[in-house]
Each structure stands twice: as structure tokens, then as C-alpha cells.
Amino acid sequence: MSSRERVLGRVRRALADVPHDETPYEEAVPREYLREHGERSVEETVDLLAENLADYRAVVHRCTSGELAAQIGRLLTARGSKTVLVPPGADAQWLAGTDAERVPDRAESTPHELDQVDSVVTGCAVAVAETGTIVLDGSPDQGRRRITLVPDHHICVVRVPEQVVSSVPQALERLDPARPLTWISGPSATSDIELDRVEGVHGPRTLEVVLVSDQPSADVNS
Template sequence: MSSRERILGRVRRALADVPPDDTPYEEAVPRPYLRRHGDRDVAATVDLLAANLADYRAVVHRSDTAGLPALIARLLAHRGSASVLVPTGLDPAWLADTDPGITRVEDRAESTPGELDRVDSVVTGCAVAIAETGTIVLDGSPDQGRRRITLIPDHHVCVVRVPDQVVSSVPEALERLIPTRPLTWISGPSATSDIELDRVEGVHGPRTLEVVLAEDGTG
């Protein structure tokens, strides 16, 4: 008997006396917890998101949709990026002002980790941003690309559409997300600490995370 068969056998025995019409698990346990904390309007929620992102050492920028291309171009130029990875579904207008000398790298299934590591920056959208935790969630949609393209390059510019993609709390975010998609939850740049609490950034993902809060936008 395999370990799998042994475990499933124990589960079946434990459920043997449960009537078929018993209350489903998701209904049997009351969950009267708060869905959000406080009563913030949209502006206050966005301000809280910006503050918590900065607290996690992300670099936060604010822009309107019209100014987004110029801002992204400026961020890549300031970084000195010679190449930028572009998801297939990213709005082309976002990179309209980018220096034509910067090589645009496509998100390709056959790209190796070594090839991605040589890319200077990546620009993506997001699925949702959570104000109370300062968390950006990616779900692999066309404007975000494969998970690995936001984990290997050292510089990630992530655009959050305000207010459409900003929620107050984790429960509100979960209602918008599809659990079967490849969800990546990002709270600041990648970092870890050793036993002496010396912080090292860039171990598990980008060393620098720049979040652009783009107002008015579906652009």
C-alpha cells in the first residue's frame, strides 16, 4: 500500500459517519471577520497603498494615464536600462516614449533563465493592489506575462490602474482573483535576512520594484 492510499483510506474512515446531506464545509464554519479595516474613501485607500508600498521599500510614482509613457521612459533611462522585457499584452502606448535604442525583449516560452537574467528591466501591469498590506498581485494575464519574467530581471516597473485595480483588503482582492491562475503576491522588492538580520535584496526576485499608480486609467 502506498502512502497516498494509506492517507486516503484514513480520510474515508474519518468521513464514514458523516451523512450525505451534512452542511458543506464552506458553510459549516462561520467567518464573521472584518472584510476591511476602517472606512476610507478612494483617495485615502490609494494613499494607504502608496505608504505601505514605500514601507516595503518599493519606489512609488504617481501619474495620470497621459503622463504614463513619459514616466516609464524616464524610469528606464534613469536605471540605465539597455533592454526591457515586454509582456505580449502590454499596452504599446505605455512604451511609446521609450528610447528606441533600448532593446525590447519578448516574453517567449523558450527563453532560458540565463537570457532573462541578462535583461535589465521588465514592465508589467497587475491584477490587483491591496492597500492594507501594500501588496501587488500578478495573475499571468497578457499584460503581466509569465511569472518568471517578474522574478529573474533585477528591475521591475509595475503599473497599477487607479482606482480600478486598488482594493482595501485581502478578502476584497480574493474576490477578484481566480485561484487556478499563477498568482504572484509581491510586497516590496525581493529580500531576505540571515541569522544576524543582515538584509539582502534581490535573492528571490527583483532587487528594485517601482510601482506606478496611474490615475484615470484604462490606458
């Protein structure tokens, strides 16, 4: 008997005495908690997202969709990136402002090979303002999870306002739990018993978030 069969067998035994008319799980637990804390306009919600992203040491930029390629080009140049990985489903125009070598997203790429990539550029599934969190779900413009965990520099494009929500409950409503979800709150970091912070331990050392809107806005470097 495999471990899987043992686990499933125990689950079946635990559920054996549950009545067939038992209240479904999604209805059994009252969910009367606040869906968001306070009322905010769209602009205020986006500002809160930018503030919390910066608080987590992400670098936040704002631009219009027409300025996005130039903005990404500037970020890659400032980083000195010679190679950049972009998921196959991302907009090809995102890299129109850079001469950096495109690295293909290959399933057979090893962690060592991905570690040699200077930067990765992706989209996102949703961004949560109250927690300063970016969520990736493996969609074509985001690619496989490991391409955003191994390279040291991640540029994430967030469409404003359609991809921005106030709270985690609102984000969960938009996400498919069957997809590979990666929740990112700032660059990868940890600390030891003396609270010495070390970044880049289990993900990129530098996270840059570009908030893209059709409304002109000054760039924010926080």
C-alpha cells in the same frame, strides 16, 4: 501506484464517513471578521497603498494615463536599461517613451537569458492598500510568473482606483484561485540570523510601482 494515487486515496478514505448533507466548507466556517480596518475614501485608500508600498521599499510613482509612457521611459532611462521585457498582452503604448530593445516573452527562455534582461514592465491583477501588496495572476498584461522573478528590475502598473482595494479579503474576492497567483510586498528580500537584510534573493532587487489615474497627481518617490 503513483504518489498522486496514494494521496488521493488517503483523501477519499478520510472523507468516507462525511455525511452527504454535511454543511459545505464555504458555509461551515463563520466569516464575520472585519473586511477592512476603518472607513476610507478612495483617495485615502490609494494614499495608504502608496505609503505601505514605500514602507516595503518599493519606489512609488503617480501619473495620469496620458503620462504613463513618458513615466515608464524616464524610469528605464534612469535605470540605464537597454533591454526591457513586456508581456504580449500589455498595452504597446507603455513603451512608446523608450528606445530600449524589446525582449520577447518566450516559453523557452532560460533563467540565464531572463537574468540578462535589464527591466520588466507588467500590469497587475489587484493591489491591497492595507498590506502594500501587488498581486499578479498571469493575465496577458502580466505574463508568466518567472518573468517577474528573474529580472532585477520590475516596473508594475496599477490602475487607480479600479485595481486598488483596502484589504486582503476584498482582493481574494477578485482573484481566481485556479490561476498562478504571485503576491508581492516590496522587492524580494531576506535576512540572516543577525537580521542583515539582503534584497534580490528570489525576485527583483528593485520594484517600482506606477499608480495610474486620470486625476493629475504629483510624482511620489518614496
